[in-house]
Amino acid sequence: MTGLLDISDVEVEYRSRGRGRVLAVAGVSLDVAAGQIVGLVGESGCGKSSLARVAVGLTPPSAGVVRFAGQPVTPLGWRRRPDTEIGLQMVFQNPYASLNPRRTIGAQLLDGVPATVTGAARRDRVRELLDRVGMPTTAAERYPHQFSGGQRQRLAIARALAPQPRMIIADEPVTALDASSQAQVVNLLVGLVRDLDMGMLFISHDLALVHEIADITAVMYLGRVVESAPTRELWRNPRHPYTRALIDAVPRIGPTPRLPATLAGEVPDPANAPTGCRFRPRCPHAFAPCGDQPPTLDLGGRSAACWLNDPTAAPATVPAN
Numbered sequence: 170m171t172g173l174l175d176i177s178d179v180e181v182e183y184r185s186r187g188r189g190r191v192l193a194v195a196g197v198s199l200d201v202a203a204g205q206i207v208g209l210v211g212e213s214g215c216g217k218s219s220l221a222r223v224a225v226g227l228t229p230p231s232a233g234v235v236r237f238a239g240q241p242v243t244p245l246g247w248r249r250r251p252d253t254e255i256g257l258q259m260v261f262q263n264p265y266a267s268l269n270p271r272r273t274i275g276a277q278l279l280d281g282v283p284a285t286v287t288g289a290a291r292r293d294r295v296r297e298l299l300d301r302v303g304m305p306t307t308a309a310e311r312y313p314h315q316f317s318g319g320q321r322q323r324l325a326i327a328r329a330l331a332p333q334p335r336m337i338i339a340d341e342p343v344t345a346l347d348a349s350s351q352a353q354v355v356n357l358l359v360g361l362v363r364d365l366d367m368g369m370l371f372i373s374h375d376l377a378l379v380h381e382i383a384d385i386t387a388v389m390y391l392g393r394v395v396e397s398a399p400t401r402e403l404w405r406n407p408r409h410p411y412t413r414a415l416i417d418a419v420p421r422i423g424p425t426p427r428l429p430a431t432l433a434g435e436v437p438d439p440a441n442a443p444t445g446c447r448f449r450p451r452c453p454h455a456f457a458p459c460g461d462q463p464p465t466l467d468l469g470g471r472s473a474a475c476w477l478n479d480p481t482a483a484p485a486t487v488p489a490n
């Protein structure tokens with residue numbers, strides 16, 4: 170697979186009056202290849218949106234580098250290029266983040282069509298885009314407020330596809346939708362990404378949904394990726410207690426139904442992050458080394474930042490994950 174997005178040691182720091190220095194993303198590395206869907210999951214406040222904004226070039230990282238197709242992604246660099254030349258597009262939770270309420274859908278889709286497409290072919294491209302997202306051609310004459318939430322998200326996806334991107338970053342694209350629209354929009358997005366052989370970074374707090382669609386799952390906790398693995402592996406054999414807690418929080422139906430277990434406590438404020446392992450205060454297995462140093466463990470092909478996976482550190486009394 171060809172590498173597309175390469176996020177390397179990225180930090181995002183905010184300075185806020187009440188909270189001081191907030192390290193929302195504390196050194197994250199993540200790759201997405203063409204034809205690959207990477208799911209990024211974690212509870213609210215883990216830093217997913219901050220990372221997405223840096224990845225797409227909306228804000229600069231405080232440290233680290235993001236490369237897209239080998240080129241550094243910088244907000245300035247992006248600004249110098251027309252939107253239609255940018256191969257990395259974003260789909261937001263709120264479709265109004267990419268759709269202007271005052272302009273017709275057709276005009277907005279036309280804006281995204283590359284300048285190399287000229288004359289009548291531009292209008293044809295708009296019709297094609299609407300067709301791709303399952304909307305009628307007549308939608309071009311209408312305004313965003315004339316559509317339902319699910320339809321608006323389809324139109325936002327059409328706008329993202331207009332420049333023929335090689336990759337989509339979707340940040341909680343279905344969280345604001347009702348259950349039936351959620352399934353339709355996810356199926357649409359995944360179908361398009363697969364058909365067009367794009368890469369996608371799909372950000373969600375919903376591990377069950379990510380399990381359905383992602384090739385690779387990366388789990389984020391308090392500014393760090395704590396586990397990353399091929400999705401089936403991660404689901405079958407989680408190696409970090411936070412991943413396990415997220416999986417246990419998913420209700421199971423079928424032959425062995427199970428009630429969801431709630432993960433106690435909340436994500437701490439990144440302005441006051443715990444020392445050592447950031448999950449320690451909520452972890453049922455925390456032991457001596459967890460307070461000293463952040464674990465960074467590569468398990469060969471997958472990674473899980475937990476001292477329990479280090480045979481030289483883990484106490485014999487603690488069950489391995």
Ligand SMILES: Nc1ncnc2c1ncn2[C@@H]1O[C@H](COP(=O)(O)OP(=O)(O)OP(=O)(O)O)[C@@H](O)[C@H]1O
Pocket residue numbers: 183184185191193211212213214215216217218219220374438439
């Ligand atoms: N502009 C900002 N100034 C100060 N702190 C911020 C700012 N934006 C985000 N944060 C803080 O950074 C942390 C991560 O926020 P972020 O929105 O990236 O997380 P998230 O995982 O996407 O959560 P959610 O799904 O709720 O958006 C939070 O503690 C948040 O309060």
